[in-house]
Amino acid sequence: MKVSPSIFRLYDIRGIAGEKFEKKAIEEYEKWYGKFTGINITPEVAVAIGKAYGTVIKDRGGKKVIVGHEIRPYGEELKMQFIKGVRSTGIDVIDAGVSLTPIIYFSTAFYKLDGGVNVTGSHNVYFFNGFKTMAKDVYPIFAEELQKMRKIIEDESYAFGEEGSYEEKSVIDDYSKYLLEHNKLAKKLKVVVDSGNGSAGMFAPKILRDLGCEVIDLYSEPDSSFPNHVPDPEDVFQMEDLMKKVKEEKADLGIGIDADGDRCGIVDENGEFVYADRTLLLFSKDILSRNKGKKILYDVKCTRLVEDLVPEFGGVPLMHITGHAPIKETMRKDKDIIFGGEVSGHFYHAEDYFRIDDGVYSAAKILSLLSQTDKTFSQLIDQFPKTVMTPEIKLPCKDEVKFKVVKDLTEYFSKNYETITIDGSRIKFSATSWGLVRASNTSPYLTIRVEADTEEEVIKIKNILADQLEKYPEIADKLDRRKVTSHTGRLGFV
Known part of the structure; x- marks a missing residue:
């Protein structure tokens, strides 16, 4: 089967999804990306990708995977077609329904499954969609493995077997329970949560309320056209409404979550945006106080202060290439890495979690840390030198x-x-x-x-x-x- 090579990117599968493309969408696409080359993730392509993924999982000895989808056009349809392809290879599938990428990560690890996939376009505009794929232990399938999947599709060299089973399962209760057991508030905090009309709005505000926060919702209603702003919590210009709302509400903190929930951004009590690499310093100091000698991974875009201060905190700084997939791979190979972070707002927790990036978990961890001090968040951040x-x-x-x-x-x-x-x-x-x-x-x-x-x-x-x-x-x-x-x-x- 012929498939567009461009959808097989380095870290995931991503392209233009659907069955038709309206003129307005074409105009918007060409404004940013050049000449529109056509839809490249159709339902038929989704089936083929599912077959290729199932083949890869079967080759690894796997038997059962979990699949979820983010709310955006064609998301559920692409998921069901993908599942159809996976089951045709003999792999059993759990359908998690509407989900977040880190909830799929969590489920893959927590239930000891052989893989997991979320159908998501992340923070990209509505006409993008795709697949974040992983194997056992949330080991990322990326780079050469994705090219292997492409080759399987082109050659139609799929695995076959008796059709795999299918079950629907809500995993949110187990996810929430785990998060709440591992994060506690010492006092009640007031927080504004901006979900940017992404799927995170269905989960993050409730979980943080259950944690004990007073939560002010901002754009929690899922709407994949993203009518208020693109849900990119590390773009200060997309966080302006959150910054204003924090000041209006006199909140202790503002938290932005991206569309599929694997990243978060922070606004302090003064309505000031806080870069993720400064939050990384705060996480590192806290985590290393209990884990001396462990490594802190940070991406190449981070402040020089990570290299300067982590040794003072008792840790070893490790600069790394950017990207959730290679970082997760490295953290599975090097068990001395206790925490990782990127400027984009991905935070990877290994101390009491599954070495995965999770915006909601990170938000709970930050709030827990803040609640244990009499200082404001800006005061916690200002302890570090300014550049x-x-x-x-x-x-x-x-x-x-x-x-x-x-x-x-x-x-x-x-x-x-x-x-x-x-x-x-x-x-x-x-x-x-x-x-x-x-x-x-x-x-x-x-x-x-x-x-x-x-x-x-x-x-x-x-x-x-x-x-x-x-x-x-x-x-x-x-x-x-x-x-x-x-x-x-x-x-x-x-």
């Missing part, structure tokens, strides 16, 4: 161009500067300043981030990077040299 840092600047760049840009910049800057190349090019301009250019592995853009001691230094480094980036016509007109925060857009290109 000047840009947000994660997302610069639109076509897939066929972005990797060449990074390669060229690496060659140029490595001649005169110390350059870390584990994921893109992180250029060390001084002992306290650096700039990063990397190609996103999931979307058509470059990621830029800069850190220094002063805003003047940050702007200087941005301009040094811009001098090289403007050589490429595809991105030259999108550069803004003047501001630390620049280039905003509906899809969170900042």
Whole structure:
């Protein structure tokens, strides 16, 4: 069967889903992604992906998996077609219904299943959908394994067997019970929860109420058109309503959850956005107080303070490439990693959880930590040194161009500067300043981030990077040299 190679991305399967595409949607797609190339995840493709996934699980000796779906157009239909394909290979399937990605992660580990899949488009706009796939122990199926699935589909070399069984099962009670048993509040807290009209709104507010919080709902009603903002909790521009609401309600904290629930973002009691790598420092200090000598994993986009402070906390810092799949893989191979975090808001808990990224679990953990002190969240964060840092600047760049840009910049800057190349090019301009250019592995853009001691230094480094980036016509007109925060857009290109 012929299938679009483009849907098999590095960390998951993702594409344009459905049976028809309206003119308005095509116009919106082309505004950001270039010429519309057509729907590439149809119900027929979903069946084929299910067959390929079932084949991979069967080859690993697996027998039973769990599958859920996020609320968005065609989500349930794609799930049912996918399940049809999986069952045709002889694999038994539990249908979790509407779910969150971390609930599927949890279920795979908690019930000791042989795999799990969530049908999700994550925080992407409504016409995207796809499949996050994992094997036993929530071991990610990604990269070469996804290409293996593609080859199985193209060759139609599926496993066959007696049709696998099918059962519907709600797992939310077990998930909630586990979360509440492992997180306790020492005092009641008032929190605003912004679910961004994603599926997280069906679960996160109730769980945090059961934890003992007074919860103010913001955009909890699922609506996959995302009418208020894109549910990306690490894009400060998508968090503006949450920032205002926290101040209005005089809340202790604001928490944003992305559409499929595996990431969270934090707003302090003053309505100020808190970067995820600063929250990572707070988590690290707390966790290492009980786990001396363990490793803290952090992605290449994080502040230099992680490398500086984690040893002071009693741990070992480990810089890593960005991405939930390779991070989960590394944390399964290296049991000394007690915690991990990314600038994107993925936090991976190993102390009392399954080494998975879970936005709701992370929110509960943060609230538990905050409740045990008389300090405000801003005071907890302000214990760490301050630097000047840009947000994660997302610069639109076509897939066929972005990797060449990074390669060229690496060659140029490595001649005169110390350059870390584990994921893109992180250029060390001084002992306290650096700039990063990397190609996103999931979307058509470059990621830029800069850190220094002063805003003047940050702007200087941005301009040094811009001098090289403007050589490429595809991105030259999108550069803004003047501001630390620049280039905003509906899809969170900042």
